[in-house]
Amino acid sequence: MKIALLSLSLVLLASCSHHKRHGKKKHLDKYDLNKDGKITAKEFQDAHAEKFKKWDKNGDGVLDDSEKNSCK
């Protein structure tokens, strides 16, 4: 579980770095799932959890090197 949380934290950090390079507002607006103009922590976490599930091909809760290399 700790490894999964650490992995999710790394994804979030990488995502924040990505936001700085590609325009924060436009990029972050896609996390506003109910389109109320605000992004809750839950909306943000849910969006990233879906991305993590997609990348975790074998569903073990960890992104190994081959899974990390195939992340898009």
Ligand SMILES: [Ca+2]
């Ligand atoms: Ca919202």
Ligand SMILES: [Ca+2]
């Ligand atoms: Ca995995």
